[in-house]
Amino acid sequence: MFNKSCLSVAIAALLSHAPNASAASDADLQAIREQIQQLKQSYEQRIAQLEQRLQAAESTGKQTEVSPAQTRSAEAAPSSVSAGGDNAFNPAIALILAGTYGSVRQDPAIAATGFAMNPNMGHEQGFNLGESELGISASIDADYRGIATLALDPAGGVGVENAFVQTSALGNGLNLKFGRYFSGLGYLNEHHAHAWDFIDQPLVYAALWENQLAEDGLQVKWLAPTDTFIELGAELGRGRGFPGSDRVKNGAGSGVLFAHAGDDIGIEHSWRVGASLHRTRAADRVSDAVPDLPGTIGGVSNSFSGDSQTTGLDFVWKYAPNGNIGNRYVKVQGEYFRRKESGLLTYDTALANVTDSFSVTQNGWYLQSVYQFMPHWRTGLRYDQLAPGVASVGALNAANVIADYGFQPTRTSLMLDYSPSEFSRLRLQLARDNSRQGLPDNQLFVQYIMSLGAHAAHNY
Amino acid sequence: MKKILSVISLLLLSSQVHAALNVFACEPEWAALTQQLAGDRASIYTVTGALQDPHRVEARPSLIAKARRAQLLVCTGAELETAWLPVVLRESGNGAIQPGSAGYFEAAQSVRMLEVPTRLDRADGDVHAAGNPHIQIDPRNFLPVADALSKRLIQLDPANTEHYRQQYAAFDRQWRAALAKWEHQAAPLRGMPIIVQHRGFPYLNNWLGLKQVAELEPKPGMEPSAAYLGQVLGQLQQHPAKLVIRAAYQDGRPSEWIAERAHIPAVTLPFTVGGTPQSGDLFALFDDTVQRLLAGLK
Numbered sequence: 073m074f075n076k077s078c079l080s081v082a083i084a085a086l087l088s089h090a091p092n093a094s095a096a097s098d099a100d101l102q103a104i105r106e107q108i109q110q111l112k113q114s115y116e117q118r119i120a121q122l123e124q125r126l127q128a129a130e131s132t133g134k135q136t137e138v139s140p141a142q143t144r145s146a147e148a149a150p151s152s153v154s155a156g157g158d159n160a161f162n163p164a165i166a167l168i169l170a171g172t173y174g175s176v177r178q179d180p181a182i183a184a185t186g187f188a189m190n191p192n193m194g195h196e197q198g199f200n201l202g203e204s205e206l207g208i209s210a211s212i213d214a215d216y217r218g219i220a221t222l223a224l225d226p227a228g229g230v231g232v233e234n235a236f237v238q239t240s241a242l243g244n245g246l247n248l249k250f251g252r253y254f255s256g257l258g259y260l261n262e263h264h265a266h267a268w269d270f271i272d273q274p275l276v277y278a279a280l281w282e283n284q285l286a287e288d289g290l291q292v293k294w295l296a297p298t299d300t301f302i303e304l305g306a307e308l309g310r311g312r313g314f315p316g317s318d319r320v321k322n323g324a325g326s327g328v329l330f331a332h333a334g335d336d337i338g339i340e341h342s343w344r345v346g347a348s349l350h351r352t353r354a355a356d357r358v359s360d361a362v363p364d365l366p367g368t369i370g371g372v373s374n375s376f377s378g379d380s381q382t383t384g385l386d387f388v389w390k391y392a393p394n395g396n397i398g399n400r401y402v403k404v405q406g407e408y409f410r411r412k413e414s415g416l417l418t419y420d421t422a423l424a425n426v427t428d429s430f431s432v433t434q435n436g437w438y439l440q441s442v443y444q445f446m447p448h449w450r451t452g453l454r455y456d457q458l459a460p461g462v463a464s465v466g467a468l469n470a471a472n473v474i475a476d477y478g479f480q481p482t483r484t485s486l487m488l489d490y491s492p493s494e495f496s497r498l499r500l501q502l503a504r505d506n507s508r509q510g511l512p513d514n515q516l517f518v519q520y521i522m523s524l525g526a527h528a529a530h531n532y
Numbered sequence: 533m534k535k536i537l538s539v540i541s542l543l544l545l546s547s548q549v550h551a552a553l554n555v556f557a558c559e560p561e562w563a564a565l566t567q568q569l570a571g572d573r574a575s576i577y578t579v580t581g582a583l584q585d586p587h588r589v590e591a592r593p594s595l596i597a598k599a600r601r602a603q604l605l606v607c608t609g610a611e612l613e614t615a616w617l618p619v620v621l622r623e624s625g626n627g628a629i630q631p632g633s634a635g636y637f638e639a640a641q642s643v644r645m646l647e648v649p650t651r652l653d654r655a656d657g658d659v660h661a662a663g664n665p666h667i668q669i670d671p672r673n674f675l676p677v678a679d680a681l682s683k684r685l686i687q688l689d690p691a692n693t694e695h696y697r698q699q700y701a702a703f704d705r706q707w708r709a710a711l712a713k714w715e716h717q718a719a720p721l722r723g724m725p726i727i728v729q730h731r732g733f734p735y736l737n738n739w740l741g742l743k744q745v746a747e748l749e750p751k752p753g754m755e756p757s758a759a760y761l762g763q764v765l766g767q768l769q770q771h772p773a774k775l776v777i778r779a780a781y782q783d784g785r786p787s788e789w790i791a792e793r794a795h796i797p798a799v800t801l802p803f804t805v806g807g808t809p810q811s812g813d814l815f816a817l818f819d820d821t822v823q824r825l826l827a828g829l830k
Binding site: 214217238240241242243244245246247293294295296297298299300301302303332333334335336339342343344390394395396397398399447448492493494495527528529530531532 | 580581583584585587588589590591592593594596597598600601614615616617618619622623624625626627628630632654657658753754755781783
């Protein structure tokens with residue numbers, strides 16, 4: 073202790089002389105700094121040695137509640153500099169490692185019946201690395217915060233999942249986001265894959281949004297100054313992802329409107345409901361392996377150009393005894409999307425190449441519940457359903473394009489997961505997949521999700 | 533039309549007359565302290581209940597809505613709220629309470645932190661880089677926090693400076709008197725060996741001189757396994773403890789398991805205002821804490 077106070081007196085003396093030496097050259101200052109550094113180091117070494125001797129001198133069996141770390145901290149200045157969360161790392165870097173093992177009986181390349189012109193997300197079989205996700209975020213300055221999430225493809229290559237800038241000090245409940253972001257429509261759309269409750273997205277997200285809609289554009293949100301949470305949002309985007317198609321054109325390619333409302337009921341219940349509207353235009357959106365009326369082996373390639381409008385409703389309700397989510401909780405959520413597309417369909421672009429009008433209304437929904445029955449252990453059940461709708465097909469294609477599949481794809485999934493800590497999760501999932509007519513499938517998946525580095529706070 | 537206008541202007545005027553400072557308090561103890569220091573000049577919303585684990589709260593829509601209108605945020609800091617507060621602040625669209633602004637108050641900045649880790653590794657469990665954040669269980673910490681918070685209230689609401697000064701002076705006087713009383717009452721507890729369920733009590737140990745001989749969590753934030761509890765039970769043969777203590781928000785099973793087998797009482801401490809039926813305000817919080825420890829000793 074004596075040594076330390078000596079040291080501080082010495083440093084204080086040096087510091088107090090510093091102003092007088094303002095005329096001194098930079099080289100002198102540098103030399104002084106080095107001397108201080110050397111002094112500090114040598115004293116710290118000696119203090120450490122003394123502390124070790126002191127400890128050794130103390131009776132070995134005695135378990136004292138004051139550890140060396142505490143001693144040191146007890147001497148720390150009362151007002152430590154706040155290293156508030158994410159900014160302790162500047163920028164905050166988070167790496168998500170995830171992988172799955174999948175066992176399915178049917179060929180995952182076959183799309184859900186009636187959804188061959190939608191994306192087919194399928195499943196990987198056997199051991200599969202999955203996407204590792206590298207996230208970097210930091211405050212840019214007092215006004216902006218930047219976030220980038222890079223998806224590392226196991227086959228090589230890097231995808232830009234998110235890369236956006238968000239305002240932090242606009243005030244009046246306004247938030248502006250620009251860059252590439254997950255659209256605010258629906259409930260699950262903004263959740264990153266590592267925060268999903270099942271290893272895959274619901275069928276409706278897979279078929280209608282290619283798992284998630286990431287837009288390049290601009291989002292503005294406004295939060296009403298009310299006790300109840302009421303949020304309105306609008307987005308203008310490029311419309312690059314399904315159901316849009318990448319384009320070369322000025323102006324916006326897609327637009328989204330959404331509204332959310334939510335609140336608590338007592339301290340144990342909370343809820344949020346939402347409604348959304350998405351509009352875009354597809355230009356020469358090509359789909360392969362689409363079944364047709366003549367029964368072409370392997371299907372044909374079709375191309376669609378036209379308008380796409382999707383409306384959605386979502387809700388989530390959570391319950392935790394005493395509001396303590398660490399012990400037990402129940403979460404129930406459901407979403408419904410309905411999409412109307414109308415335009416021109418070119419049948420069999422490779423050979424027949426017949427173009428005529430085409431319009432269809434598809435919809436889908438899911439309902440799921442997750443129950444944490446004891447700390448670290450959760451189980452969940454999800455039911456998915458899709459409706460391919462009945463298409464009105466122009467006369468030229470009436471003998472080519474299947475208008476009515478007469479089948480409703482469904483799936484039931486059951487999961488169990490265990491999270492040894494906040495940063496790791498192991499999951500088992502069983503699914504009965506009836507999404508393909510005549511090809512019912514029993515599926516089994518095992519997944520790990522691990523998070524390294526800064527752990528960003530999660531959305532509701 | 534004229535009537536409507538006059539009603540609206542009346543409403544606006546009356547709301548200005550009663551305009552209390554909107555406070556968003558992360559934990560019940562800071563809500564209680566703000567109440568002591570601001571009296572009726574603050575309208576306080578408390579985010580977490582006494583039976584909630586303050587580490588584990590969700591960024592619920594209601595919190596975002598409350599943060600939207602807050603003029604002052606009073607939280608522990610030291611990363612206690614790191615799992616949810618950043619999202620709430622970001623989504624609130626409220627520039628007045630962002631970190632670094634006058635409306636953002638962290639209690640941990642005013643106190644001397646304990647258990648500041650010398651190495652940061654998640655293999656050590658749920659450690660906080662800034663030190664152990666459970667500062668509210670040493671009542672001495674309320675003196676510097678109250679001083680800083682009172683100054684912050686004055687900064688945000690200078691019109692009521694005199695009121696805040698009086699409230700602070702009264703609180704400081706009463707609190708010092710209560711401190712002397714508690715320390716006198718708790719004198720028999722000095723040096724008492726205890727087991728804690730979560731590493732949440734270093735400030736209490738430091739205040740009352742309790743001697744912590746074991747923790748039931750193998751690593752902070754990790755649930756103990758039966759095997760680990762058995763190991764702790766074995767250690768107790770050599771280092772017997774008088775009590776096993778836990779915070780009211782924690783699952784009681786691990787401490788009851790140990791208590792039953794080691795034949796020592798399991799004591800539930802309120803940990804914050806409202807954690808037990810007897811801990812209704814800040815003074816009662818420590819009255820009850822000391823009483824429960826003394827009762828366990830008997």
